[in-house]
Amino acid sequence: MKARSGCKYAAYHEAGHAVLCHYLGRLAWVCMLVDQDPKRPPSYGGTLETRRDRCITDYGGVVAQAKYQRKGIEAALRTARESDDIRFINKEACEESSACLGRTADDIKAGWLARAREMVRQHWPAGEALAAALLARKKLNAYQVTEIIAKVTATAGR
DSSP, X not given: OHHHHHHHHXXXXXXXXXXXXXXXXXXXXXXXXXXXXXXXXXXXXXXXXXXXXXXXXXXHHHHHHHHHHTOOHHHHHHHHTTSHHHHHHHHHHHHHHHHSTTOOHHHHHHHHHHHHHHHHHHTHHHHHHHHHHHXXXXXXXXXXXXXXXXXXXXXXXX
């Protein structure tokens, strides 16, 4: 049962990333198979906008998993503090705060987290549908994610 719960947590976490990527226009694929993801590029460079979107998306995974687990966001962030997602967010917030007078890294992270929370809340039915699909298939390409989200959106619009 515990392993199955872990799979569900991972599915919701990855679905959170995928939904936010979709709505931010940056989705390529989503996978919940540990160590079987395609190699990511060694650098997450890009424009300030793409790096901010990545931070919002990284928070989206934690937010969606916490929502599924009915866990407070602060507890979820403490659990995730050593993850690659949170390390990237911390690095980007520090870099951005040093370039922005009057904005601390904590202020910047709070803004990204608020955006992620709102997007996950707004698109929760799509996240649930993607998590179910990930549990069944383990991996989805961008077309499959878009198709699932479109079906959920069409159903909600009726």
